[in-house]
Amino acid sequence: MQRYSFSSLLRHTLEGHRGWQPAWQKAEPKDRYDVVVVGAGGHGLATAYYLAKEHGIRNVAVLEKGWLGGGNTGRNTTIIRSNYLYDESAALYDHAVQLWEGLSQELNYNVMFSQRGVMMLAHSEHDSKVAKRHVHANRLNGVDNEWLEPKEAKAFCPPLNIDPAIRYPVVGAALQRRGGTARHDAVAWGYARAASALGVDIVEQCAVEGMELAGDRVVAVRTSKGRIACDRVAVVTAGHTSHVMAMAGLRMPLESVPLQALVSEPVKPIFPCVVMSNTVHAYISQSDKGELVIGAGTDQYVSYSQRGGFPVIEHTLEAIVELFPIFSRMRMLRTWGGIVDVTPDRSPIIGRTPVRGLYVNAGWGTGGFKATPGSGHVFAHTVAHDDPHPIAAPFALERFTTGRLIDEAAAAAVAH
Amino acid sequence: MLLIHCPWCGERPESEFRSGGEAHIRRPDPANAGDAAWADYLYYRTNPKGAHVERWVHTQGCGRWFNAERDTVSDQFQRVYRMDEPR
Numbered sequence A: 001m002q003r004y005s006f007s008s009l010l011r012h013t014l015e016g017h018r019g020w021q022p023a024w025q026k027a028e029p030k031d032r033y034d035v036v037v038v039g040a041g042g043h044g045l046a047t048a049y050y051l052a053k054e055h056g057i058r059n060v061a062v063l064e065k066g067w068l069g070g071g072n073t074g075r076n077t078t079i080i081r082s083n084y085l086y087d088e089s090a091a092l093y094d095h096a097v098q099l100w101e102g103l104s105q106e107l108n109y110n111v112m113f114s115q116r117g118v119m120m121l122a123h124s125e126h127d128s129k130v131a132k133r134h135v136h137a138n139r140l141n142g143v144d145n146e147w148l149e150p151k152e153a154k155a156f157c158p159p160l161n162i163d164p165a166i167r168y169p170v171v172g173a174a175l176q177r178r179g180g181t182a183r184h185d186a187v188a189w190g191y192a193r194a195a196s197a198l199g200v201d202i203v204e205q206c207a208v209e210g211m212e213l214a215g216d217r218v219v220a221v222r223t224s225k226g227r228i229a230c231d232r233v234a235v236v237t238a239g240h241t242s243h244v245m246a247m248a249g250l251r252m253p254l255e256s257v258p259l260q261a262l263v264s265e266p267v268k269p270i271f272p273c274v275v276m277s278n279t280v281h282a283y284i285s286q287s288d289k290g291e292l293v294i295g296a297g298t299d300q301y302v303s304y305s306q307r308g309g310f311p312v313i314e315h316t317l318e319a320i321v322e323l324f325p326i327f328s329r330m331r332m333l334r335t336w337g338g339i340v341d342v343t344p345d346r347s348p349i350i351g352r353t354p355v356r357g358l359y360v361n362a363g364w365g366t367g368g369f370k371a372t373p374g375s376g377h378v379f380a381h382t383v384a385h386d387d388p389h390p391i392a393a394p395f396a397l398e399r400f401t402t403g404r405l406i407d408e409a410a411a412a413a414v415a416h
Numbered sequence B: 001m002l003l004i005h006c007p008w009c010g011e012r013p014e015s016e017f018r019s020g021g022e023a024h025i026r027r028p029d030p031a032n033a034g035d036a037a038w039a040d041y042l043y044y045r046t047n048p049k050g051a052h053v054e055r056w057v058h059t060q061g062c063g064r065w066f067n068a069e070r071d072t073v074s075d076q077f078q079r080v081y082r083m084d085e086p087r
């Protein structure tokens, strides 16, 4: 792997940029692997990277039916935060934020992690009580979060409308200063490059179409590029997880729905942070290119159509324009959708399955980008040891049978 | 936006309806069901890529429930039927 640095940039510049090598090797699948990771999104690539780096398992393939990072990883609004209510979630998401803080150095790839602060608005007495409860719960878990009065919120985010006469006035906000955004594609590319350098095969255009079991153990996957034998299969396919797990005869506590986002025309820097409102359902930030990045909601029905309904976008923009009237005449450039896998308690599923050798990491729903490094890290441990990482243990599939849910649904409303 | 055929009111825009999720899920017999049966009833869903049977309610119209079969890849409705009809 060519290391990237200021001096290498200088050297390549003097050579007319003719000496750059591909960031990762495109591979054709071998006949067998120790571990097959299904899905080359951020979570799957991170899993492969940590398997190779921390557990010495390098005979690994990542199989991707489309192109690397073309799923939700490349479609999300990149909000990163860890101010979740419950102890289990705070541990999981903050583990990820801690990894984000060193990720560009770790991967030698600029993932543009920017801790510009995530501010979550409260619009009513009820909202403010819920937000303050989060602030206190987070502090007990060592996760930073603070309460701001409307004027302080406006000082932190000048375009915010704090006029008390609007339909959903801003009565305060919870601010996580360590939260922020990162460049989504760079996360996929950075992990792919680092994993490939450690010997991981990344195979694009290779859809997993079936699984072969011997008794209660998985022994191979059938793909559009042929049969691949393996000891372990790690499924990390987000919205397509029910479909893939059905190949091993398993049902999942998941429903797949479209989630949409949109970007505006690029403008000069105006929006310094991330603002979310669960009540009016809007979240917004500004990319380094200058586009406003706006997250919309999910459709209410199961769908794999990878495009959402128009009323969802309309609803979101109504809220944005009321909170930020300055944006009312901006033009939107693109809208798109991704298929997200939603669990009943809005917490992910990480762990073993009833089929031996088959592991699943799914159910991140509308909010798993922020967890990418932490998710890959604890999942790699779980796959390598056939035993859950302590942070992952509460997120095992069994919780739906024991009833020990991690119910972030009511707590976070929209988990981004 | 989907155009949904309410069996009582005819074609109406999606925004008049609420989705009620997967249809034909039967509550297990409380006397005999174990934890796995309850988990399946409460939380596990078919979530198919293809034909899905589901419930809808025409909240902003007649207020009545009905069942439908829809392809989850194309979002095309294949069939709309009453709740007391078999699938």
Ligand SMILES: Cc1cc2nc3c(=O)[nH]c(=O)nc-3n(C[C@H](O)[C@H](O)[C@H](O)COP(=O)(O)OP(=O)(O)OC[C@H]3O[C@@H](n4cnc5c(N)ncnc54)[C@H](O)[C@@H]3O)c2cc1C
Pocket: A038, A039, A040, A041, A042, A043, A044, A063, A064, A065, A066, A067, A068, A069, A070, A071, A072, A073, A074, A075, A076, A077, A078, A079, A080, A206, A207, A208, A209, A236, A237, A238, A239, A240, A244, A259, A260, A261, A295, A336, A337, A338, A339, A340, A364, A365, A366, A367, A368, A369, A370, A371, A416
């Ligand atoms: C519009 C939108 C906005 C979002 N905003 C945020 C946000 O602000 N913050 C946040 O934290 N999260 C957000 N999310 C959620 C986040 O994007 C996901 O939780 C996360 O990216 C999931 O990563 P992944 O690697 O698991 O999945 P993906 O990136 O979807 O990767 C799964 C891969 O599996 C592949 N695959 C599927 N089936 C097969 C098969 N049979 N064989 C081979 N490969 C297969 C897919 O092609 C895909 O590339 C958002 C999502 C969307 C859609």
Ligand SMILES: [Zn+2]
Pocket: B006, B007, B008, B009, B010, B058, B061, B062, B063, B064
């Ligand atoms: Zn009707």
